[in-house]
Amino acid sequence: MHKLSILAITVVLALLLVDSPAAQSPQFDLILKNGRIIDGSGSPWYRGDVAIRGDMIVKIASAISEPATRVIDVQNEVIAPGFIDIHTHARGGIFQVPTAENYVRQGVTTLIEGPDGSSPVPLKPFFDKLEALPKSVNIGSFIGQGAVRAAVIGNANRTPNAEELEKMRALVEQGMKDGAFGLSSGLFYVPGTFTPTDEVIELARVAGRYRGIYISHMRDEAAGVVDSVKETIAIGERGGLPTQVTHHKIIGPANWGKSTDTLRLIDEARARGVDATIDQYPYTASSTSIQAALLPAWAQEGGRAETLKRLKDPQTRARIKTETIRIIKNERGGGDPKNIVIAACGWDATLAGKNLADVTRLRGMELTVENAAEAALWLIESGGCSGIFHAINEADLERILKHPATMIGSDGEIPIFGKEHPHPRSYGTFARVLAVYVRERHAITLEEAVRKMSSFPAQRLGLQDRGILRPGMKADIAVFDPARVRDAATFERPHQYAEGVSTVIVNGQVVFERGSMTSARSGTVLYHRQ
């Protein structure tokens, strides 16, 4: 070919490559246009576009006009960081429902497992299994103090010897090395309840050395709630690590109002330099196993077989029943058997949704608190159930929510849609805060609510690259209509997805849009790195 022709062709090709937009690969994979950006910091919203490349946010500006593979016009909806749930019981459900649709539809993009002292021990095989699972959300875990203790000395009510304590320390250390975000405890539960404060501090110190936090379902959320908050603060203070009261609530009418004292304790601790914080779900009922809630701890020592043996002995049974009556009257029962609702019984699916008054009558007994206690013991002997307990007061809930050191955590799970009768928090927590406590009651601002769901838990967990909308951060994003977002799940009909969240992005991929989950499974396992 003639030299000049070659030159001409080369020039034309070069021009095509440089100048033609068609030949250029788009600068961005996705642009969210026309949003009201709430960046997670608590600052007021501002109008703008957000551009994503790969799994990252790469540009935020009032208008972005460069080419993109895809543009979504969000039409004035809120663009917020994907919500981070610091307290979930998702480790069973994630393998059955890897989309975690109940959470994603609320705008949640990260779930933290291993709460209440309960986690897999060791964590590594669990993380490996999660790595192999295609999933729509990010997931991480705490290492659980109760599970560690059970692995070393079982459910015994005794203190460990030096060698056993060393084993516990080693298990916590391994958990932290495997990527746990800190140490969780459930000092209300067996075997956590048998743990003296000093023993918890010994293990908390290990987590602290790895820059983890301590997070606790406290020993007592009812009559002893003030002392329990003191204990949680002391564990942080003496253990040398950040400490958190998880799902803070005040249980039982006799104790309502005590949040004034517990919040003052948190303020005083913070004032003297203790890094103490709180998380909370926005419901006036709690949920746990009927056995854990309605039996005294001593009756549960040694496991189920031992509990059943105690219930068979008439004298011991009478002592247990006295305690159960007291708990129904003053604590989780809120003074009325109707306040205790069955979530699920593995041995009889028809009981889900019935309350303890119903069960008492079903057993052919007249409805008294004494007979309701008898019915509860029958449920436990028959195989046990999980329950929902209406015994929290709205004023305490709102007072705790308004506190600047309170973040949002669901304490929920990933249910199979339509199965059993779970607490609605699994479907509604984050949407409910936005609908009821921001839009209806003006208890907190929208920006403050988003902060409590994004940058605050991210900061607590040491997640440096999530929880805030900024170039360079991972693209975990929730888009929602602030006028329409709401929880639909109720205690009567819990299996209802939240509404008003239009688009959810996890690691740059759209996992939810136009009312349904996409095929993207872009969630990753998150590890704590010191």
Ligand SMILES: [Zn+2]
């Ligand atoms: Zn808990």
